[in-house]
Amino acid sequence: MAGTVVFDLDGTLADTSADLIAAANACFAARGIEVALDPVADALTAFHGGRAMLRAGYGRMGADLLLPPGAEDEDYPRLLEHYGDNIAVHTKLYPGVEETLDRLAADGHILSVCTNKPGALAETLLDALGVRGRFASLVAADTLPVRKPDPRPYRAAVERAGGTVGASFLVGDTETDRKTAAAAGVRVALVSFGPEGEAISRLAPDALIGHFDELPDLARRWLD
Ligand SMILES: O=C(O)COP(=O)(O)O
Numbered sequence: 001m002a003g004t005v006v007f008d009l010d011g012t013l014a015d016t017s018a019d020l021i022a023a024a025n026a027c028f029a030a031r032g033i034e035v036a037l038d039p040v041a042d043a044l045t046a047f048h049g050g051r052a053m054l055r056a057g058y059g060r061m062g063a064d065l066l067l068p069p070g071a072e073d074e075d076y077p078r079l080l081e082h083y084g085d086n087i088a089v090h091t092k093l094y095p096g097v098e099e100t101l102d103r104l105a106a107d108g109h110i111l112s113v114c115t116n117k118p119g120a121l122a123e124t125l126l127d128a129l130g131v132r133g134r135f136a137s138l139v140a141a142d143t144l145p146v147r148k149p150d151p152r153p154y155r156a157a158v159e160r161a162g163g164t165v166g167a168s169f170l171v172g173d174t175e176t177d178r179k180t181a182a183a184a185g186v187r188v189a190l191v192s193f194g195p196e197g198e199a200i201s202r203l204a205p206d207a208l209i210g211h212f213d214e215l216p217d218l219a220r221r222w223l224d
């Protein structure tokens with residue numbers, strides 16, 4: 001019996017950190033703030049989303065620099081606009097993604113994406129990376145009124161792909177994904193090739209994968 005494998009996007013399918021950080025840095029530069037996030041050192045923050053990056057940057061401002069009230073709400077749309085215009089400059093799929101998606105599909109599994117990225121950006125990015133067509137459904141931050149770790153986007157991703165939640169699991173990279181899977185009552189595999197490395201095992205995932213080529217076996221064990 002085959003099932004549905006649901007993928008998170010940022011930090012799981014693709015290393016989006018450098019393009020996300022460039023967008024945050026453009027917002028800081030526009031305000032004349034001389035702080036910049038580092039594409040490597042701040043990759044973990046990038047995978048927690050746009051607002052997390054803005055807060056990290058503001059937090060590093062000198063005490064003499066006053067930020068106007070509402071700065072984050074003003075900068076967030078700017079960040080998204082800059083990011084949308086430069087979405088796949090440095091971004092790459094992680095090693096083995098395409099081969100693994102092929103293998104999983106050949107084994108009869110349905111593939112889906114559940115991301116906290118805004119939907120238009122997620123669509124554009126997956127298109128730019130040439131993999132949008134591999135996924136039977138895409139549920140993003142604004143598809144429903146709630147986002148991960150609420151279990152509803154996950155359930156919608158599975159059901160819109162034609163699968164059943166009981167025969168599905170999530171592949172992700174953060175605590176949000178861990179909580180989403182727990183709330184949906186499904187297993188989760190977390191990737192250990194992200195900025196946290198093997199330390200992500202602190203979240204006690206059902207499996208830790210260091211490379212995508214481990215997924216077909218996992219899918220066989222968990223879904224067949
Ligand atoms: O943009 C975010 O907040 C994170 O996106 P993700 O859920 O695909 O990791």
Ligand SMILES: [Mg+2]
Binds near residue numbers: 008
């Ligand atoms: Mg992620």
